Amino acid sequence: MTAALVRTLGDFDLAEELVQEALLEAIEHWPREGIPAKPGAWLLTTARRKAVDQLRRQARFRDKLAELEGALMRDDTAEGDDRLRLIFTCCHPALSREAQVALTLRAVAGLTTVEIARAFITSEATIAQRIVRAKRKIVEANIPYRVPAEREMGERLEEVLAVLYLMFNEGYLATAGERASRRDLAEDAAWLAGLMVRLMPEEPEALGLLALMRLHLARANARFDNAGNLVLLQDQDRGRWDQERIASAMVLLQRAATLHRSGPYQLQAAIAACHAEARTWRETDWRQIIELYDALFELSASPVVQLNRAIARRYVDGAQAALSDVDGLAAALDDYYLFHATRAELLRDLGREPEARAALIRALELTANPAERALLRKRLS
Amino acid sequence: MKYVLLFGDTKDRAKQWEAMPEAQRQAAYGQINQWFGKYASKITGGHELQPEHTATTVKFNNGKPVVTDGPFIEGKESIGGYAEVTVADLDEAIEMAKGWPTGGPVEVRPVIDRGEPHR
Numbered sequence: 001m002t003a004a005l006v007r008t009l010g011d012f013d014l015a016e017e018l019v020q021e022a023l024l025e026a027i028e029h030w031p032r033e034g035i036p037a038k039p040g041a042w043l044l045t046t047a048r049r050k051a052v053d054q055l056r057r058q059a060r061f062r063d064k065l066a067e068l069e070g071a072l073m074r075d076d077t078a079e080g081d082d083r084l085r086l087i088f089t090c091c092h093p094a095l096s097r098e099a100q101v102a103l104t105l106r107a108v109a110g111l112t113t114v115e116i117a118r119a120f121i122t123s124e125a126t127i128a129q130r131i132v133r134a135k136r137k138i139v140e141a142n143i144p145y146r147v148p149a150e151r152e153m154g155e156r157l158e159e160v161l162a163v164l165y166l167m168f169n170e171g172y173l174a175t176a177g178e179r180a181s182r183r184d185l186a187e188d189a190a191w192l193a194g195l196m197v198r199l200m201p202e203e204p205e206a207l208g209l210l211a212l213m214r215l216h217l218a219r220a221n222a223r224f225d226n227a228g229n230l231v232l233l234q235d236q237d238r239g240r241w242d243q244e245r246i247a248s249a250m251v252l253l254q255r256a257a258t259l260h261r262s263g264p265y266q267l268q269a270a271i272a273a274c275h276a277e278a279r280t281w282r283e284t285d286w287r288q289i290i291e292l293y294d295a296l297f298e299l300s301a302s303p304v305v306q307l308n309r310a311i312a313r314r315y316v317d318g319a320q321a322a323l324s325d326v327d328g329l330a331a332a333l334d335d336y337y338l339f340h341a342t343r344a345e346l347l348r349d350l351g352r353e354p355e356a357r358a359a360l361i362r363a364l365e366l367t368a369n370p371a372e373r374a375l376l377r378k379r380l381s
Numbered sequence: 382m383k384y385v386l387l388f389g390d391t392k393d394r395a396k397q398w399e400a401m402p403e404a405q406r407q408a409a410y411g412q413i414n415q416w417f418g419k420y421a422s423k424i425t426g427g428h429e430l431q432p433e434h435t436a437t438t439v440k441f442n443n444g445k446p447v448v449t450d451g452p453f454i455e456g457k458e459s460i461g462g463y464a465e466v467t468v469a470d471l472d473e474a475i476e477m478a479k480g481w482p483t484g485g486p487v488e489v490r491p492v493i494d495r496g497e498p499h500r
């Protein structure tokens with residue numbers, strides 16, 4: 001049994017220790033509850049569960065953790081079902097989005113309230129209270145603890161994926177300085193998305209979301225320079241991208257495609273994949289990206305999608321065409337800093353410097369993110 | 382488990398309702414009746430309420446009751462009626478609320494169950 005654990009853990013001492021702990025638990029439980037039908041399997045499951053508990057909070061063991069959990073769920077479908085019930089309850093639409101996020105991190109990912117508080121730069125008391133309130137609502141309003149029925153699955157899965165995506169962005173958009181002191185929520189979110197994929201392997205949007213996260217994480221090392229400044233995609237050193245992670249995302253996307261149900265996460269992942277596959281910024285397949293944005297726009301008619309499409313058009317039809325697309329979005333996006341930052345770039349391309357500066361100043365007024373601000377200031381000077 | 386569904390209405394919608402031609406209003410009532418019919422076995426109480434302008438509120442100023450005209454919920458929304466439903470869980474109550482046909486919001490509130498109701 002220790003061998004089975006060592007195989008996945010690669011750490012004999014830890015495996016042995018966990019088997020010992022499982023035996024101790026057996027001594028405690030079996031006299032009271034009787035010897036289980038398959039004592040060996042019981043012990044292995046218990047030891048694995050203990051390993052999972054130990055490893056869950058340590059990022060460097062995440063891959064091993066995934067393997068272990070896969071083993072747990074294979075041996076024990078009840079365990080898998082239980083995890084799903086827990087996830088869907090934590091992400092029930094009757095809970096506020098912030099409660100969903102905190103509860104999922106606490107109950108599913110196993111983070112402590114201190115760790116969650118640090119991730120959101122808030123107090124432990126705030127997070128603890130958020131979790132207590134959510135738990136109370138689950139009990140008092142009788143939110144059922146179950147996997148949603150087939151007919152509501154689409155909607156409920158969308159809710160879960162939205163929670164994970166928000167969690168991911170919270171971590172991913174943190175600035176370099178913050179990243180040093182904050183827990184990397186993006187990794188937690190990717191781990192949870194991986195869990196969803198293992199539990200619901202036939203859901204293409206779960207695959208799409210995991211692929212999207214991995215594609216972004218693959219570039220994480222190149223996103224900041226040594227001084228902690230944000231480096232834009234076009235200026236990133238592509239040699240620093242994590243090719244292994246990119247490859248694993250591609251496999252996920254291909255698997256999703258075989259299920260023939262497209263969706264926003266798969267499309268966004270496909271766009272990220274176009275960037276990941278390009279050897280240089282110039283070689284990016286912009287036509288394909290424009291097509292993907294068109295498909296995305298059909299699913300969710302958002303002006304931000306149109307803005308991104310316009311940015312891609314610049315490299316196919318030129319800055320003038322892109323600018324007239326962007327200007328058409330003024331009414332919808334006047335409060336969005338990237339709208340003005342994009343305009344500034346295009347105006348500068350066209351040699352309209354004074355207008356470009358005015359747009360940059362406007363963009364600067366609209367963002368509080370220090371890394372973004374530093375970048376805009378640099379362009380102004 | 383018991384829940385109360387509070388059927389909300391906005392002032393604008395209430396006005397539209399009053400201005401509606403009779404035939405249209407009948408059709409709208411038909412949809413509401415259909416909803417009540419569909420869930421008849423789960424609905425254990427409730428009423429449609431007369432419009433807001435019929436409301437009277439008793440407030441307490443330092444414990445002294447003061448009678449005033451109008452509802453105590455101030456703002457754009459008002460309560461047009463309620464239904465008490467007895468269902469398995471919140472999901473089932475939400476399912477009913479999602480089928481509510483007027484276009485107005487529905488608040489779902491669990492009822493505190495202390496055994497038999499007081500009469």
